[in-house]
Amino acid sequence: MSEWNKLIPKPSSSFVRVKCPKCGNEQLIFSNAVNKVTCNVCSVVLAEPTGGKARIKGDVQAVLE
Numbered sequence: 001m002s003e004w005n006k007l008i009p010k011p012s013s014s015f016v017r018v019k020c021p022k023c024g025n026e027q028l029i030f031s032n033a034v035n036k037v038t039c040n041v042c043s044v045v046l047a048e049p050t051g052g053k054a055r056i057k058g059d060v061q062a063v064l065e
């Protein structure tokens with residue numbers, strides 16, 4: 001758990017739970033993702049990096065601070 005906390009660089013970062021628009025799979029995406037995030041099931045792009053906050057392509061279900 002302490003190792004996990006070290007991965008979060010600042011309090012403003014968060015995870016969002018996104019529902020895939022294609023297959024309906026839900027997965028957690030880091031809001032400041034620096035790499036393209038794809039659906040674990042169908043590989044559709046769910047988030048793209050923009051240099052700051054990731055642009056979320058899917059349907060945001062929840063934001064987890």
Ligand SMILES: [Zn+2]
Nearest residue numbers: 020023039042
């Ligand atoms: Zn999918």
